[in-house]
Amino acid sequence: MIVHQMLVGHMANFNYLIGDPETRTAAIIDPAWQPDHLLAEADRLGLTITHILNTHCHHDHVEANGPIKEATGATIHIHEEEFRYLAHFEPPPGDVSMSDGDTIQIGQLTLHWMHTPGHSPGSSSIRVNDAVFVGDTLFVNSIGRTNFPGSEPADMFASIQKLKALPDTTTIYPGHDYGPTQQSTIGEQKQLNPFWQPESLEAFMVLAQPDNDQIER
Ligand SMILES: [Zn+2]
DSSP: OEEEEEEETTTTEEEEEEEOTTTOEEEEEOOOSOHHHHHHHHHHTTOEEEEEEOSSOOHHHHTTHHHHHHHHOOEEEEEHHHHGGGGGSSSOOOSEEEOTTOEEEETTEEEEEEEOOSSSTTOEEEEETTEEEEETSOBTTBOOOSOSTTOOHHHHHHHHHHHHTSOTTOEEEESBOOSSSSOEEHHHHHHHOGGGOOOSHHHHHHHTOTTOOSSOO
């Protein structure tokens, strides 16, 4: 599997190319900035982008869907909870509405769609082999904000438990470069992420208060 991490835009967004080394086809995750650069990187790696995967519909994760689709003809995938919201951004709308447990085939790679709401109602993570791409559900040693319209801290707690159930060796690829490292593992986050320590929803809710400034994020 080819995983290419790209730091783009002025909000420290990470975009990813996930490529199949056999067929040289690839998915791109969350294109929002510098579409020409993203396309050039795919070219440089000899990859053809066939799928655009949006972990959620915030503008800094979707705004380059249009130019990438126009250049490649790739299909746009987003969770059903946010499928309709894509219409609020620049065209085009989404092509495929995704649900928890759905899979996407990229050459010989099988991508597993995980619904991990909390930051937003349709926030999703994409698992493939021993890697998981988590959007804004998780940052290295932190989590995405849960005080936006559509955020739900209790859902975030449930999503954290879902991610914790993945093997400890799973590599985590976050949606922003907000942590001390650019990637982590499930096992590391179990030890290092303060938001992953509470074992009850009550304890998590205290920690995740929007005005809790003990922990920067
Ligand atoms: Zn977001």
